[in-house]
Amino acid sequence: MLKHFFIVCSGVDKKIIEGCSNGEQNKYAGIGATVFFTAVMAFIASSYALYTVFDNLYAAMFFGFVWGLLIFNLDRFIVSTIRKRDSFSNEFIQATPRIALAIIIAIVISKPLEIKIFEKEINTVLLKEKNAMALNNKKEVANYFKSDLEKNKAKIESLKSEMAKKEKEVNTLYTTYITEAEGTAGTKKLGKGPVFKEKIAKHDLAKSELDTLRKTNLAKIAEAEKLSKKLEADLDKKVTETQPIIDGFDGLMARINALNKLPWLPSFFIMLLFLAIETSPIIAKLLSPKGEYDFKLEDLETALKATINQDKYQRELLVKTSAQMHDKVYEDIASDKELFNLQRSKAKELLELQANNFVEKQKRTF
Structure with a gap:
């Protein structure tokens, strides 16, 4: 049950992964677990940050839960959209914007937790600042x-x-x-x-x-x-x-400023830890060779692409053939003398009516 849940968190196709080996399923379950626990850490971090703003536990937990869902959805999307290619450089180019987004998410998640971890030191800095402000x-x-x-x-x-x-x-x-x-x-x-x-x-x-x-x-x-x-x-x-x-x-904001006044190295290592956690699913997919799931997914994608190309070619051919048939039909109609004489008589009647109407208008002007 737990393994199935983590596989869902990884964003893979359920039907394809069910037909893969147990090792392949475990790989994606591990990726999904990373995505899930990153979202849990985002929930905890944002709840604490929002609690310092609202001073209300329920409001902080509600908005923290929404933020955790947002991070979960983003991470799941980032991992699921990375496709294994035949060239590592192509894979890296594909993953670069996703890595940049993961770095931003890691920084956003780590900052509130850094504030909580160094709470005592931050309180000392704030106390000094409050005393100076009071004076x-x-x-x-x-x-x-x-x-x-x-x-x-x-x-x-x-x-x-x-x-x-x-x-x-x-x-x-x-x-x-x-x-x-x-x-x-x-x-x-x-x-x-x-x-x-x-x-x-x-x-x-x-x-x-x-x-x-x-x-x-x-x-x-x-x-x-x-x-x-x-x-x-x-x-x-x-x-x-x-x-x-x-x-x-x-x-x-006061706590963030106070955190920046503390030694930067401990805070930097905490941020690196979250950065590693956030980017680990992407790096794992980049470094791992093509697996059974990747080959099956590629097979489905190429089959679908071939079907779409074939349908497109057939539609283009159908339009071209239909146009040629219509051109031939109207060419045969144009050579029919009976239709030509009928069209000629009708055109003559129309010209006579136009001439009579013109004469009537000229008479009314006098």
């Missing part, structure tokens, strides 16, 4: 809010500097009127004279201005600090919102 994203978001944060910070520093300057002025005026009262500076007269009263008035005025300025600036600083906290919260929110996009950077 760059944070820098870009920070640069976006940087100007507003710096303006707000400069505003706060300006308000604090203004208060500090006014405090310094008040402290200076305080020192001035105290030293005036002590007689250590100014007029250097001990006591609270007119100059002292003038200086303390200036201090009290500056102190009042400082209190007003402090009240106003502290309110502005509180508002600016509130705005800074809001900007920082918006920055953190923006980073948090964009992080899932970075975390989701592990699709099929």
